[in-house]
Amino acid sequence: MNILLKALLSVLPIISLLFLQSCDSNDGIKLAEKLQQIKHSQHSYSKIKELRTTHLHLELDVNFDNNTIYGVARHKVENLKNVDTAIFDIKYLNIQKVTVGQHKEKETDYVIGKTDSILGAPLFVSIDSTVEYINIYYNTTEQCEAFDWLKPELTEGKEHPFLYSQGQTILTRTWIPVQDTPENRITYSADVKVPKDYLALMSAENPTSKNATGEYHFEMKQPIPAYLIALAVGNLEYRSLGTNCGVYSEPELIDKAASEFVDLEKMIHAAEKLYGAYSWEQYDIIVLPYSFPFGGMENPRLTFANPTLITGDRSLVSVIAHELAHSWSGNLVTNASWNDFWLNEGFTVYFENRIMEELYGKEVADILAVIEYQELRRTLNSIEKEDTKLKLNLSERSPDEGMTDIAYIKGAYFLRTLEATVGRQKFDNFLRKYFQDHAFTTLTTEDFLVYLDKNLLKPNKVTFNTTEWVYQAGVPINCINIDSKRLDEIEDLAKNVGKGKKLKEFKKIKRSDYTTQEWMSFIRNLPPGIDAKTMKLIDQVLDFKNCGNSEIMCEWYMLSINRGYTLMRPSMEKFLNKVGRLKYLEPIYERLVDSHYESDYDLAVRIFNSAKSNYHPIAQKSIESIIYKKQSL
Ligand SMILES: [Zn+2]
Numbered sequence: 001m002n003i004l005l006k007a008l009l010s011v012l013p014i015i016s017l018l019f020l021q022s023c024d025s026n027d028g029i030k031l032a033e034k035l036q037q038i039k040h041s042q043h044s045y046s047k048i049k050e051l052r053t054t055h056l057h058l059e060l061d062v063n064f065d066n067n068t069i070y071g072v073a074r075h076k077v078e079n080l081k082n083v084d085t086a087i088f089d090i091k092y093l094n095i096q097k098v099t100v101g102q103h104k105e106k107e108t109d110y111v112i113g114k115t116d117s118i119l120g121a122p123l124f125v126s127i128d129s130t131v132e133y134i135n136i137y138y139n140t141t142e143q144c145e146a147f148d149w150l151k152p153e154l155t156e157g158k159e160h161p162f163l164y165s166q167g168q169t170i171l172t173r174t175w176i177p178v179q180d181t182p183e184n185r186i187t188y189s190a191d192v193k194v195p196k197d198y199l200a201l202m203s204a205e206n207p208t209s210k211n212a213t214g215e216y217h218f219e220m221k222q223p224i225p226a227y228l229i230a231l232a233v234g235n236l237e238y239r240s241l242g243t244n245c246g247v248y249s250e251p252e253l254i255d256k257a258a259s260e261f262v263d264l265e266k267m268i269h270a271a272e273k274l275y276g277a278y279s280w281e282q283y284d285i286i287v288l289p290y291s292f293p294f295g296g297m298e299n300p301r302l303t304f305a306n307p308t309l310i311t312g313d314r315s316l317v318s319v320i321a322h323e324l325a326h327s328w329s330g331n332l333v334t335n336a337s338w339n340d341f342w343l344n345e346g347f348t349v350y351f352e353n354r355i356m357e358e359l360y361g362k363e364v365a366d367i368l369a370v371i372e373y374q375e376l377r378r379t380l381n382s383i384e385k386e387d388t389k390l391k392l393n394l395s396e397r398s399p400d401e402g403m404t405d406i407a408y409i410k411g412a413y414f415l416r417t418l419e420a421t422v423g424r425q426k427f428d429n430f431l432r433k434y435f436q437d438h439a440f441t442t443l444t445t446e447d448f449l450v451y452l453d454k455n456l457l458k459p460n461k462v463t464f465n466t467t468e469w470v471y472q473a474g475v476p477i478n479c480i481n482i483d484s485k486r487l488d489e490i491e492d493l494a495k496n497v498g499k500g501k502k503l504k505e506f507k508k509i510k511r512s513d514y515t516t517q518e519w520m521s522f523i524r525n526l527p528p529g530i531d532a533k534t535m536k537l538i539d540q541v542l543d544f545k546n547c548g549n550s551e552i553m554c555e556w557y558m559l560s561i562n563r564g565y566t567l568m569r570p571s572m573e574k575f576l577n578k579v580g581r582l583k584y585l586e587p588i589y590e591r592l593v594d595s596h597y598e599s600d601y602d603l604a605v606r607i608f609n610s611a612k613s614n615y616h617p618i619a620q621k622s623i624e625s626i627i628y629k630k631q632s633l
Contacts, residue, residue: 060231092141203229235250333441
């Protein structure tokens, strides 16, 4: 080992030492230089303009005995600048060896750089410029942030364990050594071995039934960014819902899931009619266990969905419209960096609402848009001003911090305001062409603004305050206003609840008289100083606290905290133990932590301690930071 390497070792954390392989002096110098040049731009260490993966083949052995995947990641690479080092992102992976070559493999040297708590570490692989295949042998570890390994009792059937991954934003590197930047698109294939009686599924061409060997082969022929590589393994069944769509779930849920998503084929047709042909052949949904931290995740060909969407009345299917819309915005045309996240989400919320309008009419679509606006207002009051800009600056921060209503709802209102300015027909033509012109590419905010100016604003001689919308905080004054008569009525009911002769009328109301979104608006518009006695009365009539609809329950619990309405606590505790969706967990825990009743904080700590093993690592981390924020004050 040469001097330079020794010097290098002295500044590397212990964890890197464990993995540091011996290198000859020449490699050592070059690798050391690289280590010093690490840049955190793009939330990835890889330098894809020098050397990039074009195709990835995975060999994965899924072990439920020790919750570990043993794998080989075979990268077919394109060496654009004749470099002698390939760089991949890894986090909490155990690298066993690295080889080069396709049919005849030869071991090569590698070095793991310093581990950053957000980005993980760079894996530097020594190559000569003729190398086309780099094979990384590895296994996942207990700290893997992408995986949720569920014990059988946390599944619907309670007999089989379950595994699913979540790659967005930068968690794929915790289960695959990969160039983990949305800027690079790759095709992939995989051979996955799981125990017999389990079905494995990926964001790829999928099997529809189990086989006797537990070995499955996958192909994803359309190029995608690494955050969209996904895996789920469990006791799963498939039900077709049309010519190119269907749903997977545990057998216990399959009837309910098929009934809830019965309009799936119509949704795909509506989306295609709006913005052009669906590019991914098949569109399926998998209903995951309750711990899934999101409503849905747009993994291509296989949307991951939260079981809280199954309400029995199809009132939350807009989430499916959202994930489907991502097949265009996000998956087909992708944000080049996480600072441009609104390009993925703002477009998708806009598109989602248009699908809902096509299927269920303008009244329903407007209700959804008004509800979103209420949420945007709440967010504007609760986050840093700097983070209310569409174009974000997330360097040195976790890109997950950009996942707020700003990207989603401010982004969508920007597009709605543009639509109202130029007219729907012109805007739709523009969007259709935008998706066509940028299919299977990535875009920065600036690329989009140039394109917008050239293809929509200039030709129509429209001036628009684009810069203010994108680069300034808050919501510009010209933001379009969307009204809903039905929500106005329910607001009126909320404001007068419990008052005089209206009380008699109120007692006759049934929950089925109004939709989920109307009840959400009702709760949001109850007088802010409402007392526990009135809340008890409302529960006696409408039983919000146990109603089974997670959107309504979440709103109700949020309002109840701080009002001393302790009767709802057992129901809330049950809810927080069962559901791991961040949309509900975060605001409820935040309110408990901020409540002026000390006992609410103690309750939050107690519930979290008992529930955290039911949450995905992403949710565990997020709630931990909410609770510790208070402890450190
Ligand atoms: Zn989305």
